[in-house]
Amino acid sequence: MCTCWRHHGVIRIGWPILALGLLWAPAASAEEEGHPVAEPEQPVTEWTLSHDDTRTTLEPQPAGSAADGQREDGGVAPPESGFLTREQIESIIRRHSSGLRYCYERELLEEPYLEGRITVRWNIELDGRVSAATAIENTMGSKAVESCLLSEVGRMRFDRPNGGRVNVTYPFTFTTSP
Known part of the structure; x- marks a missing residue:
């Protein structure tokens, strides 16, 4: 049986802990920071989930480089x-x-003090399937955990996105302390 609870926007699932909580937080605008504001050339289509010690936030970011509609292949x-x-x-x-x-947990058996964050970026395609899952940060240093996470993310099936592909960046934070 799994004990699950919420604390400061972090979902804690038994022991050890996998932080998955999400909260909305507006990004600071360039205008507020004293920078000139220009209209974006591309629509906002990528969602970046950033993390600090107590929360994970979801913020819109400018789309990637596929503005011309052509793939590298x-x-x-x-x-x-x-x-x-x-x-x-x-x-x-x-x-x-x-x-x-x-x-x-599989790797924690070999390394009892293993902790850290692995940030994964992936696309949600028009049919809801995941493509192009890659790790863009691994503070844990475990390639085995990274590879397993990428496989698990690849198995995820999302609702069909409205209007096109969705890009997601998500930090998975693991710790052994409550």
């Missing part, structure tokens, strides 16, 4: 102007929390 890329709510993304990640936690 010469094919046509789907439009990158899709949208899913944070609740839609969060519910699927939660549904996979036992698999994500297993990735960590």
